[in-house]
Structure formats: structure tokens, C-alpha cells
Amino acid sequence: MAVNASPLQDRLYDKYGVDLNGFIEGRQGWRLRDDPYEKDSSISEMRMQLDVSKDADWGVIKLKGDLVGDQVEEKAYAELRELNFAFSPLDFMDLKIGRQTLTWGTGDLLFINDLFPKDWQSFFIGRDDEYLKAPSDAIKGSLFFDLFDIDLIYSPVFNASRYVDGTRLSYWNSMLGRRAGQDFIFTDHERNSYFKDSEFAARVSKNITGIELGLYGYSGFWKTPEGLDSKEAKLWYPRLSAYGASARGALWGGIGNLEIGYYDSRDDRDGDDALVRNSEIRTLAGFERELASDFTGGFQYYQEWMQKYDSYKSTLPAGTAPKDEVRHVFTLRLTKLLMNQNLRLSLFTYYSPSDQDGYIRPKIHYKVTDQWAMEVGANIFAGKDDYTFFGQFQDNTNAHAGVRWSF
Incomplete structure (x- = not known):
């Protein structure tokens, strides 16, 4: 049940065993640089989320959905984020069937073996971090x-x-x-054929003396469209298999983690198709610990190592700047809690010495009461070149603010 539940919430729970929670939120964001290809507002929306669940004798039914009024896109829409049924058919088995949010791996806002959908647009315009994880329609068995x-x-x-x-x-x-922006909106060839365009992911995990170990496998497609159909000017999703491992445990008074993954780009194993992303080896090492009372810090080093690099360079069109064979990224997270932990100051930064670009996410979150909260933050992009990952977003630098009432 929610804190300070309303009479309606109490009645629903007492009579039907239904938990009802949610929030109403307004967010506004402004670009801090002129962008000739986009509107001045990065975000301007009202959102209501309802989260309903019922614990029945045989399992749990869950429904979570949002109603959104979006002034930037000038439309209102509904988004179904979860609709699933969770139950245990056997003592050693859990099943969840339906729309759900999936995640695993050890990275902090860096993902290797977590090959579940993300919403990068929401992340970069200033929505709550919850909306980075997009829902999946799946069957999960544990x-x-x-x-x-x-x-x-x-x-x-x-x-x-x-x-x-x-x-x-x-x-x-x-x-x-x-x-480019609204003058050239990319479309893609959707992978929407049931059972033909299916995905399968697996994890084997074990805790050994406090160290969490994991092995991962995935068969499906690149999660973003890493292929280009130049004739139709459309993107497409090449086939992908991935294999990886991770470890996480106590280290030097904090928590350390390691993760590695091999991305097998099955439509370009020779690396000689300039319009399809090459196979890669990705690695991640991280460490976090409390630096002082209510003050924590975390550091990560991430690497993408392109395979068949010589083949990739040999097929590039004349005048095209090649990517680096190895892309390096460092991240830093700092979090400070104040005022009985009701005020949270946070900073998350990415910096790539190989791309010579970076991304900074400062945020202030203040919990006014159990129901009311306010937040201000920014998405700051910088880079030497317009074609690197963070450098391309420089003109999207924005500040945003939000107010939320939870129930």
C-alpha cells in the first residue's frame, strides 16, 4: 500500500485486494543552445501514471500505464508500460507473462549484456530515469x-x-x-513479424561467498537500427547474437563490478559492409563506495572494441571520417543526501577520450512531503566533432524542471 493511502485506496484494497498507486507530474524543459532543426522546448508535458496490482491466490496481476499531454509534439496519448501475470507453477519456478520492464547486468547507465529496449529520447530530453527502460512484450521464466x-x-x-x-x-x-532533425526524420524497416522476428535471452547466475556471477546469452537483433538501406533512405535492424559474463561483489570498502560481452553482428561477420555495424567486444569495470556520510561516488571504465577494423576502413566511402577501433568512455557518479535525505544532489558524467566528447547530467531532487516532490536538472552535451556519439547532440543541451504529486 502507498504511504498515506487515500480512503479510495483503502477501500479498493480492503474490498478487492487491489493496490492502486500513481502520480501526476508536470515537466518543462528548455534548450540552452539554438538548434535550427528542433523546437525551443525540449520537453513540455503533463503525465498521469496509474499502477494497479492484485495479489490473487494463484499469482499477481499488474497494470501500469501513463496518460500524457505532450505540447512539444502537440498530441495526447496513452502508453501501456506493464500488463502482466506473475505466478509460480512449481516450487522452483516463477513465470511472468506479458508487457514488463526487463533488466540485468552490472553497469550504471552503461549496458553490455542488458539487451532489453531503452528509450534514449526520453533520457536525453529530461524525463524521469524510469523512462530510460522501455517495456518488452515477453515471457520470463526463472x-x-x-x-x-x-x-x-x-x-x-x-x-x-x-x-x-x-x-x-x-x-x-x-x-x-x-x-539534421525534423528536416530529416529517419524511419526504419520494422522487425514486426511474430515468431520470425523473435528474441531469446538467458542468464545463469550464482552467488559465491558474496560475489554475484552471471553468464549471458542473447539471440535477436541490434536494439537500435545499425544498418542503413541507402536506396530507400531507411534504417534496419541487423541480426545480433551476444555472449557475456559479469561479476559483482564487495571491494575496498565498496562494491566492484566487471562485465564483458561479445556482439556477433551476424549480417556483417566479415566487417566489409560499411552500412552494417561490425561485431564488437565490450568491457566494463566499475567501483562505487560511500565517500562520507550520505555521500557516495561511483566510477566506471567502458570500452567498445570493433572487430575486423581493417575491413571496415577499406569499405568506407571517400571523405568519411572513420570511427576509432577502440572507443573509451569514463563515467563518474556523485550523490549527496541532505535535509534528512529529503534533498538529493546528483551528478552523472560521461567522457570519451577517444571521441573527445562528453555528457553531463546534474540533478536536484527535493521531497517536499510524502506526496509532493520537485526536481530540476540538465542534459549538457559537448564534443570536438559533430559526428561522434555525444558530440552530435551539442545543440540539444537543455535544462528541465518538474513537479510530481504521488498517491
Whole structure:
């Protein structure tokens, strides 16, 4: 039940065993730089979320959805974020069937073996961090044994990430050789054939003397469209298999983590198709600990190592700037709690010495009461070149503010 539940919430729970929670929120964001390809407002919306669940004798039914009035896109819409049924058919098995939010791996806002859909557009315009994780339509089974646990996830149809396509954020357009936005909104060839365009993910995990170990496998497609159909000027989703491992445990008074993954780009294994992303080896090392009372810090080093690099360079069109064979990224997170932990100051930064670009996310969150909260933050992009990952978003730098009433 929610804190300070209303009479309606009490009646629903007492009579029907239904938990009802949610919030109403307003957010406004402003661009801090002129962008000729996008509107001045980065975000301007009212949102209501309802989160309903019922714990029945046989399992749990959950429904979570949002109603949104979006002034930037000048439309109102509903978004179903969760609708699933969770139950335990056997003592050693849990099943969850339906729309759900999936996650695993050890990274902090860096993802290797977490090949579940993300919403990068929401992340960069200033929505709550919850909206970085996009929902999946899937069946998840968890098996619990003495030696190890197994998670198996099957999606009958591909769940793509929501990528930057020009509708809300400008980006580097390789076909035009310049930045673009609403003047060139990329579309893609959807992977929407049930059972043909399906995905499968698996994890085997084990805790050994406080160290969490994991092995991962994935078969499906790149989550963002890493292929280009130059004839139709459309993006497409090449086939992808991924294999990885992770470890997480206590280290030097804090928590350390390691993660590695091999991305097998099955439509470009030779690396000689300039319009399809090459296979990669991705690695991550991180450490976080309390630096002082109510003050924590975290550091990560992340690497993408492109395979078949010589083949990639040999197929590039003349005049195209090649990517680095190895892309390096460092992140830093600092969090300070004040005023009986009702005020949270946070800073998250990305910096890539290979791309010579970066991204800064400062945020202040103040919990006024159990129901009311306010937040201000920013998304600050910088880079030497317009074609690097963070550098392409420089003109999307924005500040945002929000007020939320929870019930």
C-alpha cells in the first residue's frame, strides 16, 4: 500500500485486494543552445501514471500505464508500460507473462549484456530515469536450483529501443554529411513479424561467498537500427547474437563490478559492409563506495572494441571520417543526501577520450512531503566533432524542471 493511502485506496484494497498507486507530474524543459532543426522546448508535458496490482491466490496481476499531454509534439496519448501475470507453477519456478520492464547486468547507465529496449529520447530530453527502460512484450521464466539460478526470456516479436530519429533531438546524419532533425526524420524497416522476428535471452547466475556471477546469452537483433538501406533512405535492424559474463561483489570498502560481452553482428561477420555495424567486444569495470556520510561516488571504465577494423576502413566511402577501433568512455557518479535525505544532489558524467566528447547530467531532487516532490536538472552535451556519439547532440543541451504529486 502507498504511504498515506487515500480512503479510495483503502477501500479498493480492503474490498478487492487491489493496490492502486500513481502520480501526476508536470515537466518543462528548455534548450540552452539554438538548434535550427528542433523546437525551443525540449520537453513540455503533463503525465498521469496509474499502477494497479492484485495479489490473487494463484499469482499477481499488474497494470501500469501513463496518460500524457505532450505540447512539444502537440498530441495526447496513452502508453501501456506493464500488463502482466506473475505466478509460480512449481516450487522452483516463477513465470511472468506479458508487457514488463526487463533488466540485468552490472553497469550504471552503461549496458553490455542488458539487451532489453531503452528509450534514449526520453533520457536525453529530461524525463524521469524510469523512462530510460522501455517495456518488452515477453515471457520470463526463472528457475531456482541449489547450484545456480536460470532466467529465460522469450519475446515472440522484436522489442526495439526508441532511438534518436530527429523528431525531438537533432543528430548526425551520415547520408547528408551534417546534423539534421525534423528536416530529416529517419524511419526504419520494422522487425514486426511474430515468431520470425523473435528474441531469446538467458542468464545463469550464482552467488559465491558474496560475489554475484552471471553468464549471458542473447539471440535477436541490434536494439537500435545499425544498418542503413541507402536506396530507400531507411534504417534496419541487423541480426545480433551476444555472449557475456559479469561479476559483482564487495571491494575496498565498496562494491566492484566487471562485465564483458561479445556482439556477433551476424549480417556483417566479415566487417566489409560499411552500412552494417561490425561485431564488437565490450568491457566494463566499475567501483562505487560511500565517500562520507550520505555521500557516495561511483566510477566506471567502458570500452567498445570493433572487430575486423581493417575491413571496415577499406569499405568506407571517400571523405568519411572513420570511427576509432577502440572507443573509451569514463563515467563518474556523485550523490549527496541532505535535509534528512529529503534533498538529493546528483551528478552523472560521461567522457570519451577517444571521441573527445562528453555528457553531463546534474540533478536536484527535493521531497517536499510524502506526496509532493520537485526536481530540476540538465542534459549538457559537448564534443570536438559533430559526428561522434555525444558530440552530435551539442545543440540539444537543455535544462528541465518538474513537479510530481504521488498517491
